[in-house]
Amino acid sequence: xxxxxxxxxxxxxxxxxxxxxxxxxxxxxxxxxxxxxxxxxxxxxxxxxxxxxxxxxxxxxxxxxxxxxxxxxxxxxxxxxxxxxxxxxxxxxxxxxxxxxxxxxxxxxxxxxxxxxxxxxxxxxxxxxxxxxxxxxxxxxxxxxxxxxxxxxxxxxxxxxxxxxxxxxxxx
Numbered sequence: 001x002x003x004x005x006x007x008x009x010x011x012x013x014x015x016x017x018x019x020x021x022x023x024x025x026x027x028x029x030x031x032x033x034x035x036x037x038x039x040x041x042x043x044x045x046x047x048x049x050x051x052x053x054x055x056x057x058x059x060x061x062x063x064x065x066x067x068x069x070x071x072x073x074x075x076x077x078x079x080x081x082x083x084x085x086x087x088x089x090x091x092x093x094x095x096x097x098x099x100x101x102x103x104x105x106x107x108x109x110x111x112x113x114x115x116x117x118x119x120x121x122x123x124x125x126x127x128x129x130x131x132x133x134x135x136x137x138x139x140x141x142x143x144x145x146x147x148x149x150x151x152x153x154x155x156x157x158x159x160x161x162x163x164x165x166x167x168x169x170x171x172x
Contacts, residue, residue: 027061028144029057030056030159031055032055034055034124035052051123055124057120057144059112065149065150066149068086068088068112069106069108069145069147070105070144071105072102073141075101080132082098082124083125084096084108084124086121138164140161
């Protein structure tokens, strides 16, 4: 006759290692396209600037110390400037930045901390110097990049900027 073994599970032990890894999250979305930054000849010599506040950005991150950089695909024409500012509650904003020649980038926000930031304004301003009365309608691509300066991981979005001076026909 065979008897069942009396070994119990209480006397047995097991060891298991569980590794939990948190991957860095660096996510950026840009919402909206800026309206055309067009001056009319009638505006000259009055206010020689056009502003747009219709673009927003959203950030999601679990990384400290991120930076928001902006670059333009090619320089603005002589006598014109393109400025950009970005609101932030997670980092330190640098105010309105001249991105006219920022083909290698300009820092817009630094020291961005962990968190979620939605609906933060991106405000563009196109400025024309006195003496520039004619400027064909042109386009530039602006790249907004959320970047970890230590690992160089990033997330980016682009916007197309339309600008110029529009001729207004004289009605007689």
